[in-house]
Amino acid sequence: MKTSITKLYSREIDRLTSEIEQYQNEASLWIVTENISNCAGNLCLHLIGNLNHFIGRHMGNTDYVRQREAEFNTKDVPKATLLAEITNVKEIVITALTNFSEEKLQEKYPIEKDGEIPSYELMLLHLLWHLSYHTGQINYHRRLLGN
Template identity: 75%
Template sequence: MKTATIALYTREIDRLASEIEQYKSEFSLWKVTDNIPNCAGNLCLHLIGNLNHFIGRHIGNTDYVRKRDEEFESKNIPKATLLILIANVKKIVITSLTNFPEEKLKENYPIEKNGEILTNEFMLLHLLWHLSYHVGQINYHRRFLDY
């Protein structure tokens, strides 16, 4: 399970970087419409914050302090900066997962999620799904609004 989890997080974070890299226009990263209210830049910041908080802080024991509102309020951060932030969170996630003992996967995650107590294994699967879902949204956003 641990090896597969690391491989899947690596793949999905690399997909995130690839999607952001493929934007032709810095402006397009931050574009919204009536039908697409979340831009790629904010979704990217949201994923970076989510991974830093739920994996870096609570699995890897980093001192990250999440500022979730800023993930959606920040605008016009350069693509190069987003790519650096993605590379940094990838290192944190992979290091955290690599150093996490596999036998702890069945133990309870250290904080509740939406009022539920989940296992580490369940939480990591949930976070992977969340990552992949938003990367798909970014792909959609890029293909429709990057012109």
Template identity: 70%
Template sequence: MKSSLLQLYTRELDRFASEIELYEHEVSLWKLAMNISNSSGSLCLHLVGNLHHFIGKHLGNTDYVRQRDAEFSTTDVSKAILLQEIDVAKQMVITTLTNLPEGKLQENYPIEKNGETVTTEYMLLHLFWHLSYHVGQINYHRRLLDS
């Protein structure tokens, strides 16, 4: 399972970086229109913060302090910085999952998820789904608003 998680996270984080890279107009990363309430830039910051918090801090024992509100209120970060942040998050995820003992997957995740105790495996699958969901939103946002 750990090998599969590593492959899936690596693939999706590469796809995430590719979606940000594909923006032709950097300003489009921060556009809002119609009923779109989150820009791709905000989703990028949100995903990076989410991964650092739930994987880095709670499984990799990093000292990351999440500022979730800033993930959605910060604007106009350059594409280069966003891509750098994705790369740092990717390296952290790979390192954390590589060093995670296989048996840890069946143990309880260190914190509750919505008041529920879940296994580390469950949480990693949930976080992967969350990443993939928002990367899909970024793809759609780019195709709609990067013109």
């Protein structure tokens, strides 16, 4: 299971990279319209923070301190910076997953989610879905803007 999860995270983080790379106009990353409340740039920052916090810190033992509000309030981060942060978080995630034991996947994750304490395996699947969902929103945002 661990090998499959690791491959899926690598694939989905690469998709996030590809979506951000495809923005021709860097300013488009930060456009919010009347029907879209979160722009691609903020969704990207949110995913970076989410992965750093839930996998990097709680599985990879990094010292990351999440600033969730900043993920949605920060604007105009250069595209190159976003891409560098995605590359960094991918390395953190893959390292954490590679070093995590298969047996530990069934143990309780240290944070409550939706009123219960999930297993590491369930939390990883939830986080993978979250990554894929927001990457899809970024794809839609990019195409909606005609980029």
